[in-house]
Amino acid sequence: MKNHLDENKPIFLQIKEHLEDSIMNGSIKPGERVPSTNEFAAYYQINPATAAKGINELVTELILFKRRGVGMFVTEEAKEIVLQKRKQIFYDNYMLPLKNEAKKLSISEAELKEMIERKGSINER
Incomplete structure (x- = not known):
């Protein structure tokens, strides 16, 4: 678990995103147990209900089961x-605002695709 919480984002959301990140990067695998609300609460020194809110959202989304x-x-x-x-x-x-701005600037779909494929793309960094 990461050691600190961002004071600019709700804690329950950070716990939820932390678990999602761990699932995405494979550090928590299917069938594996995740930390309990009490473990999160003790680790971050927060109310267990706050941790439970993030975990319960993942249950609702069928990402976790009890x-x-x-x-x-x-x-x-x-x-x-x-x-x-x-x-x-x-x-x-990202994409909708990009497309909307491109439309305002009269950038065609072909030009937009060219811009995306231009050197300095995400794969080159």
Whole structure:
């Protein structure tokens, strides 16, 4: 777990994103138990209800499931769910504004594709 929390973002959201990141990078695998709300609360010195809010959102999204008396575990579909969710967020937060700005500037789809493929692309960094 990361040692500090960002005071500019809700704590429950940071816990949720931390778990999602761990699922995406493979440090937490399908079927594996995740830290409990009490473990998060003790580690970050926060209220267990705050940790529970982030974890419960992941349960609602079918990324985690509960085994009564044992803990929370990663679903088999978790990585794909997180991937699809984050792709949609990327599209909404970056691609739509990009397309809207390109339209304002009368940049054609072909020009936009050329700009994206231009040297200095994401693969070259």
